[in-house]
């Protein structure tokens with residue numbers, strides 16, 4: 001339950017924690033980057049996540065537009 005302190009936009013928080021925990025397995029080589037995380041960049045209402053596979057260098061990016 002997320003009743004305690006609130007930092008910023010809860011929608012951002014939900015998205016951030018979602019991408020922190022999920023999908024750290026590289027689709028190109030199958031490497032599971034257990035210590036890695038998606039880098040989050042926020043620009044206005046657009047959030048861009050990026051992850052670089054430490055094994056093969058595959059770069060994945062995802063952009064979520066919260067304006068829709």
Ligand SMILES: [Zn+2]
Nearest residue numbers: 026029053056
């Ligand atoms: Zn990889």
